Amino acid sequence: MEAQILVVDDESIVREMEIAALSGEGYHCHGAQDADSACRILRERTIELALIDINMPGRSGVQLLQEMKEFSPDTAAIMVTAMDDLETAMFCLKLGADDYILKPFNLDRVILSVRNALExxxxxxxxxxxxxxxxxxxxxxxxxxxxxxxxLQVAYDSTLKALARALDAREKETGSHSERVRGYTLLLAETFGVxxxxLGEMAMGALLHDIGKVGVSDNTLLKPAKLNDEEWVEIxxxxQVGHDIIAGVSFLxxxxxxxxxxxxxFDGKGYPNGLLGRDIPLxxxxxxxxDTLDAMTSDRCYRKAMSFQAVVDEVQRCSGGQFDPMIVEAFLSIPKHRWEEIARKKFY
Ligand SMILES: [Fe+2]
Ligand SMILES: [Fe+2]
Structure with a gap:
């Protein structure tokens, strides 16, 4: 489609001359005798290029250019001016005009300038x-x-959960212990301000904490009676076995x-390395x-679940012994129902 060009000049002879020359080149031309009628046309249709006389009665071509660049910034502009007003022409270039033409002009020069500006x-x-x-x-x-x-993250998570479920299934009575302690760990870690x-690695660590039990024989793991020394060594x-299984996996x-x-x-009496206090990773x-909370609130073959209050007492008793006192404090600040929401059962 041919480009639409608006020719703005107060002198009708000049305007008609320009329109005739540009129409001869195949452009679709519109004429305007002042800035106001030019603005009207520019707002009514898409004009690709405006050829603007600077010196006009009423608003000048410079003002028209400024206004046009505001509401129709993609319309190209070529300014037409008298020989003695080069400074204004240069100013128009700064305002966004593409070129200027000096009067009296040669029509070939107009056509060339229009072609370049449109390109x-x-x-x-x-x-x-x-x-x-x-x-x-x-x-x-x-x-x-x-x-x-x-x-990918969902796939990782579900694979690891499946693995944890397989571990849980082996120690039948614990049910979905791994997923519960994963949830508890997140709750306590968030409360502690981790x-x-x-949180991600803590959740994974909780989920997979007993993965090393795959290396423990059924006889020992599922033994209903007291373990002997040799069996304790195995347990x-x-x-360490669990650590070695997953340590090679970069994201684990x-x-x-x-x-x-x-x-x-916390008191250094644990295993396998007897780490003390805050040498133990958070x-x-x-x-x-x-883990202790879940063990105490779950039924075992050798005893019934303890009441939540009994668990709280026990945890407090073990503060500074088995447990880090700061973490015990965070634990005590969490109401019972938050734990129950994760366990999806009632603690008594
Ligand atoms: Fe364990
Ligand atoms: Fe456990």
């Missing part, structure tokens, strides 16, 4: 479209990557530290409390 306009619009397309594409791909990563970035190996390295230290005690100090 420049076309390239800049094309360039802008390309940029927008590129931005949209980058946004779209970023979104796709994000979704893929999220899917940074969100560190006490499970943190933080969890592996928790698995290794989940039976350490995730393991948090976990050991909730």
């Amino acid at each position: 420049k306009r076309r390239l800049s619009l094309e360039n802008r479209m390309y940029q927008r397309h590129l931005e949209a594409k980058v946004l779209d791909q970023t979104q796709q990557i994000k979704e893929t990563l999220e899917e 940074a969100e970035a560190d 006490r190996r499970h943190p 390295q933080g969890a592996a530290q928790i698995v290794l230290t989940h039976h350490e005690r 995730g393991a100090r948090i976990f050991s409390l909730v």
Whole structure:
């Protein structure tokens, strides 16, 4: 489609001359005798280029240019001016005009200038479209990557949960112990003020804490009676075995530290390394409390579940012994129903 051009000049002879020349080149031309009627036309239709006389009665071409660039910034502008007003012409270039033509003018010069300005306009619009397309594409791909990563994360999580469920199934009476302690760990860690970035490895560590029990024989693991010394040695190996199983997986390295230290005690009397106090990773100090909580609030073949109050008393008694006093404090600040929501059962 041919470009639409607006010729603005108060002298009708000049205007008609320009329109005739440009129409002869195949452009669709409109004429305006002053700035006001030019603005009307510019607002009514898409004008690709305006040829604007600077010196007109009423508002000048400079004012028209300024207004036009505000509401129709993509319309190209060529200013037409008298020889003695070069300074104004230069000022118009600063305001966004593409070119200026001195009166009296040669029509070939007008046609050439129009052609150049339209070509420049076309390239800049094309360039802008390309940029927008590129931005949209980058946004779209970023979104796709994000979704893929999220899917991957869900796949990791469900794989690990399946593994944890398999472990739980072996020690029948504990039910979904692993998932419960994962939930408890998150609750206690958040209450304690652990940074969100560190919650993931704590959750994984809790979920997989007993993975090393795959190395413990059924005879020992499921023995209903008291364990002998040899069997205790076998059981006490499970943190190290568990650590070694997952330490090679890059995204489980933080969890592996928790698995290794989940039976350490704050007073240094735990295993396998007898770590003392805050030498024990925070995730393991948090976990050991909730592991005990879950053991005490679950029915076992040798005893019924304890009441929540009895658990609270026991945890307080073990503050500074088995447990870190700061973590005991965080535990005590959490009401019973928050734990019950995770366990989905009532504690008595
Ligand atoms: Fe364990
Ligand atoms: Fe456990």
